[in-house]
Amino acid sequence: MPEIKIIENTSELGAGTRGASLGIGALKVVARQKGEMLFGNYERFIVDDQNDLLDHPTPYAQAKRIDGLAEVFQKTADIVDFVFKNGDFPLVLSGDHACAAGTISGIKKAYPNKRLGVIWIDAHADLHTPYTTPSGNIHGMPLAVVLGEDNMESAINTPSDDVQKMWDELKGIGASAPKIMSEDLVFISVRDTEAPEDEFIARKGIKNYTVAEVREKGKEVVSEEIKAKFADCDIVYVSFDVDSMDCILVSKGTGTPVENGLTPEEADYFVCEFASWEKTCCLEMVEINPCLDNKINRMAEVAYDILGNSVKQIENKL
Numbered sequence: 001m002p003e004i005k006i007i008e009n010t011s012e013l014g015a016g017t018r019g020a021s022l023g024i025g026a027l028k029v030v031a032r033q034k035g036e037m038l039f040g041n042y043e044r045f046i047v048d049d050q051n052d053l054l055d056h057p058t059p060y061a062q063a064k065r066i067d068g069l070a071e072v073f074q075k076t077a078d079i080v081d082f083v084f085k086n087g088d089f090p091l092v093l094s095g096d097h098a099c100a101a102g103t104i105s106g107i108k109k110a111y112p113n114k115r116l117g118v119i120w121i122d123a124h125a126d127l128h129t130p131y132t133t134p135s136g137n138i139h140g141m142p143l144a145v146v147l148g149e150d151n152m153e154s155a156i157n158t159p160s161d162d163v164q165k166m167w168d169e170l171k172g173i174g175a176s177a178p179k180i181m182s183e184d185l186v187f188i189s190v191r192d193t194e195a196p197e198d199e200f201i202a203r204k205g206i207k208n209y210t211v212a213e214v215r216e217k218g219k220e221v222v223s224e225e226i227k228a229k230f231a232d233c234d235i236v237y238v239s240f241d242v243d244s245m246d247c248i249l250v251s252k253g254t255g256t257p258v259e260n261g262l263t264p265e266e267a268d269y270f271v272c273e274f275a276s277w278e279k280t281c282c283l284e285m286v287e288i289n290p291c292l293d294n295k296i297n298r299m300a301e302v303a304y305d306i307l308g309n310s311v312k313q314i315e316n317k318l
Helices: 021-035 051-057 066-085 100-109 142-146 161-171 195-204 211-217 219-229 264-276 298-317
Strands: 005-010 044-046 089-094 116-121 185-188 207-211 234-242 282-287
Touching: 005 066, 005 100, 005 234, 005 298, 021 044, 021 089, 021 298, 044 066, 066 089, 066 100, 066 161, 066 219, 089 211, 100 116, 100 234, 100 282, 116 142, 142 161, 185 219, 207 219, 211 219, 219 264, 234 264, 264 282, 264 298, 282 298
Parallel strands: 005 044, 005 089, 089 282, 116 185, 116 234, 185 207, 234 282
Antiparallel strands: none
């Protein structure tokens, strides 16, 4: 019988603020306070996070710590591939959202010939590249990695030769680029983007279900539309960034909090609905940062409830 396997990836190399590496620990604190054994019930795999690089300067201004992230992505991809090869379901808990590129690379390493759909529940589009980034933080680039994109049409930077070479190598980890097609990507709750991302989204026609549209149509209609959109996809990956939720309603315990997001109930619905879908092969939760939480450990508390509910849905379908 297939089983859930938890993959813990505490890398925060891609973030601009520190503390996302502690997010998984914050979830465990909640579980222990509740007396629940979620983290003891499943076999766990630990990714070597390379976070020691944060104690040293990085020479790569347009792709900070890209050298360490190449290692993280490769190790993540290998573990995800291993879990799939054993017939199990990878439930990935990560630090910053850069980690998702390694997860998707692992899915494509295991299933190179399957068409992969991506549901990206997030405040941010994460479509920057070293050529467009205003910050150099790679947690704003994971989707560009797996799309195999440079977005030269919107370039504002000229990265060094070293960065360009490593960026091209990053796109090829696990499987050749591109790993997904833009028509097989959908956003929910994205509301904080920069011009190069907006231009790319418009050029490729990528659908974003804004919070307003979710409430106008109803979350059930939105989920059914997404399922219909991915009718030709063989498998689906769901990435849940906790900053998709409204930071006023929940807390600011995430690297880049944004107001006017999903309610916890809306986020819970989408994560659980897609977790239960037979096409969904992997779920990832990212960007809990207890160091930034203005309400003690509230973000982890809300995220843990969503995690627990989604685990039940995954178990039911397995």
